Amino acid sequence: MRRRTALTFIFGLLLLAVIVIALGVYVMAGPVVPRSHLRQLKQGMSKSEVRAILGNPETAEEDREWVYSRWGNPGWVEVYFDAEGRFDRVNDESPFP
Numbered sequence: 576m577r578r579r580t581a582l583t584f585i586f587g588l589l590l591l592a593v594i595v596i597a598l599g600v601y602v603m604a605g606p607v608v609p610r611s612h613l614r615q616l617k618q619g620m621s622k623s624e625v626r627a628i629l630g631n632p633e634t635a636e637e638d639r640e641w642v643y644s645r646w647g648n649p650g651w652v653e654v655y656f657d658a659e660g661r662f663d664r665v666n667d668e669s670p671f672p
Contacts, residue, residue, distance in 0.1 A: 620662040
């Protein structure tokens, strides 16, 4: 009985380790911003419309460029606005498709 309890405990630890590793890979390998969200962006949208789709940016460069990034992920997404503050284009630097 004691051996069975020990094996169950070890199996549980291994299962937990696999889950933690899988979640870590997902966070690092997944896109910073889901492609489905990026496809919703239309040229001429206001900043509030873009924010409603993508959320708050990590940084805002001179209010004409927003950068979205995620800790542990080597990629980033840049969102550019024109002089009137309307969405112009996006640069997706995600390393994974």
